Amino acid sequence: MESPLTLGLILLLILASAFLSLSEIAMAAARRLRLQQLADAGDARATRALEIQVRPGNYFTVVQIGQNMVAILGGIVGEGVLTPWFVSLLEHVASPKAAATIGFVASFATVTSLFVLFSDLFPKRLAMVSPEALVLRVVGPMRWFMFLLRPAVWVFDGLANLLIRAFRLPTERDERVTSADILAMAEASAQAGLLAVQEQQVIENVFELDTRTVESAMTTRERIVYLLLDDSDEQIRSRIASQPHSTYLVCDQHIDQVVGYVDAPDLFQRVLQNESISLNDRFAGELIRKVLIVPDRLTLSEVLEQFRQAHEDFAVIVNEYSLVVGIITLNDVMSTVMGSLVAPGDEEQIVRRDDGSWLMDGLTPIGDVARAIDADATALPHRGQYDTLAGFLMVMLRRIPRRTDTLTWAGHCFEVMDVDGYKIDQVMVTRVDEGHRE
Template sequence: MGESARGETVIDGLVLATLLPLLGFLLLTGGNAFFVAAEFALVTVDRAEIDRRAEAGDGRAGTVRRALRELSFQLSGAQLGITITALLTGYLAEPALARLFAPLLRPVAGDATDRFTPLLALVLATLVSMLVGELVPKNVALARPMPAALATAGPMRAFSRSLGWLIRGLNGSANWLVRRLGVEPQEELVSARSPDELGLLAAISAQAGALPPETAMLMRRTIRFADKRAAEAMTPRVDVVALRATATVAELLDLAQRTGRTRFPVYEETLDLVTGVVAVPDALGVPPIRRSVTSVGQIAHEPVCVPESLDLDGVLAALRAAGADLAIVVDEYGGTDGVVTVEDLVEELVGEIADEFDPAGTSETGPAEPVAPGGERALLVDGVLRADELAERTGFRLPDGPYETLGGFLMARLGRIPVAGEAVGEAGYEFTVVEVDRHRVEQVRVLRRRGDGQPWSSC
C-alpha cells in the first residue's frame, strides 16, 4: 500500500503540474484576447455615435468616451497587458505542453523526445495564442467595434489606472524618443478629416453600398465647392449675350424672344465696360408705348462684379448681399471674362441644369451613343468640360498643361484648332471631335480602349 500511495501521489503531482499551467495558459490567452479587442475597438469605434450615446445617458458609452480622451494612455495600457500575458503564456505553456506530449512521443521518438517536445510545445502554444489571443479578437473588434468598445472600456480603464505609474513611465520614455525623431506625440486620436479625406470616405461608402451614389456625389461636390473659383463655374465671354446701353427696351424683348434668355449684361462700347444688368421683368415694367424710346441703360441695375479668382462661397455671398442672381466675372486687368449665375453655382453641387446661358442641346450627361453591334458605347460630352468634370464623367484625368477644358487639351495635343472627325489618343482613351463651332470644340466622343490597345469600336 505504501508504494501504491506514493505512486498515486507522484501521478497527482504530475497532473497538477501539467493541468494547472494549462489552465493558466488558457486564462492568459483569454486575457491577451481582451487587451487586443480593447485596443482595436478604441481605435475603430465611431466617436460620433459614442458621443450621441453618452449624451443620451449611456454610462458605458461615457466610459468609452473618457477612454478615448486619453487614448494614448489606454493604448499603452493595452500594449502592456498584451506584453505581460504573452510573457506569462510562454512561461507556463511550453513546459506544461512538453510534459503533456512527452509520454505520447516517447514510443515514437525515443531518446529524441526531450529535444522535440519543447519545439512542438512552442509551436502549438504560439498557434493557439496567435489565433485565439490575437487574430480572433482583432477581427471581432474590427467587425463589431461598438459592442467591443462598450464591453472592454471599463475593465481596460481599471487595469490602466491600477498600473498607471508604470504606463506613464513607459509612455514618457516613448514620447521622449518620438520627440527626438521630430514628431510631437498626440494623446488623443485626431478625428477631424480634410476635405479630400471626406470626399474619399464618401466615395468608399458609395462603393460599399452604405451611401447611394447620388448622395456620395453630392457630398463630394459640396466638399469641393469652396475650392472652386468663379472662373471655373462661369459662362465664358464668348457665350455671353449682352446689350449696349443705348439699345431700347423693345430691342431687349425681341432679343429675349429670339435667344430664350431673360437677363443681359449692359455695356458701353465693349463688353469690358459693363455698366449694369437688365432682366425681362424690368423691361415688362416699362409701358408698351415707351419701350421703343426707353434705353436699357435707364432701367439696368448696378452690376455685381467678382474677380475670376474668387471662390464660389465668396461669389454666393456677393450675390446674396446684392439680392442678385447674376454676376460679372472680371480678370486681373479689369476685362470681362464671363458671367456666373446662381444656377451655375447650383450646378456645381447637383450637376448640369439647363438654363438660358447653356448652349442649346447641351447637357452634362450627354447621350451614350451605341457605336458597336456588341453594345459598347462611347460617351458624348461637351468640349468645355473642365478637368474635374471630365474625370468625374469618364475617369480620365487631363494631364497638366496650359488648358482648363477638354477642348483646350485637344487643341494643345494637335497644335491647332481641331476639325470634326479628328481623334486624339491618351492613356487608353480616344477622343474624337464631333462638332466645332468657329474656333471652339463643341462636342467630343470619348471612347475607352480595350486592354489590347484596340478601341472597343471605331468612330
C-alpha cells in the first residue's frame, strides 16, 4: 500500500476513534437535568439522548465495538508505516540493522502517540467541557451505528447483561437529585462566582428547615411582650408605646394561661375611634383572636405547614408541660431562610472580630455556629439534644454554664463571656492548635 494512502487511512481511523471517544464521554457526562430542559424546549435530539441515558447499554456497546475495531485496524495499517522515513533519516548515522530497528520503534511510537493524543485525550477533554452540546451532535450518527451494528450489539449487550445479573449490579443509572447534590451544585456555583454567597446561604437555609426546630428561630419566653386580660386601658397603651410590636399575646393572670392574641392595627383602629382598648370589656371578643399552639419539637418546615393549614402567621410554642417557651411568626421563619439578605439593621448573632475570633449570642442556632467555624454540623456530639449554642454548652458541660467556663471542640475553644442569671448571653469562640476533642 502506498504511504500517502496508508497515512490517509490512519488519519481516518484517528478521526473515527476520536468521534467514538467523544461520543462516549459526552453521553456519560451530560447532565440529565440540562438535557431535560432542552427536551422541554422542543429539542428532539435531547429527547433521544435522554432515552439513551435511561438504557445506555446498546450505545456503549457500539462505542466499544467501534473502538476495538479501530484499534485493530490501526495496528494492522500503522505497523511500520513511517519506518521507511525514519530509516532513510537514520541510515547515514547508524548501521542498516540498527536504523531499521530504531525506525520501526520510532514509527510505532509516533503512530501510537497520534492515536493517544488525537483520538483519546483531546476528544475526551473536549467532551468533559461541554458534554450536553456535543451529545446533541453525536446522538444522530450514533443511532445509525446502533442500527447498523444491531446483531453484534444484541450479542454483546446480552452477554454484558448476563454478567451484570450474575454480579447483582444495577442495570440503570440512579438519576435522583438529592438535597446534597443541590447543595454541592450551589457551593460549586458560588465558588465559580455564578452565585452570590448570600444566595448560596439561602439555599442551604431552605434545606435546613427540615432539621431546625422552632426553638432555633423563636422569640424566647423572657422576651415575649404580652397583655393581660385585667390590664387597664392605660397599662395597655403604655406597654404598646414602650414596646411596639405588630402582634401581642393575650394571657389570663400569667403567661402560661394563653387566651389568644391581638393585632396592633386592630388596637390602633379603636384608639383612632376614641374607643377603649381594654381587653376585659364587652368588645374584647372582637379584638382577641384564637392563637395557634405548637409543640417545641416541631421543625421549621412543620410549623410552616401549620401556618398554611391554619391560615395564621403567629404561633405560641409550648413544651411537654404546657408551659410557654416562646412565640414564632412567619417572619421569623422567613428571616431564618433569608439570613443576611434581610433585616440588616438587626443585631448580628455572630460577629467576627479582627483577631479572627467570634463573639456569638447564646441563642445562635448550632448550625450557624458550625458553619461559621467551618466545622461539620453532622459531627456535633449528642446531636438532636439541643438547637442553640447555649444548649450545646449545657449538654457538653452537663450543668448550667458559668462565666469563664470553657469547652474545646473541633479545634475551637468556646468561652462563656456573659451570663444573665441562668441565661448565656455571649460566648467567645477562638481557634486553638490542639486536635479535635469532644
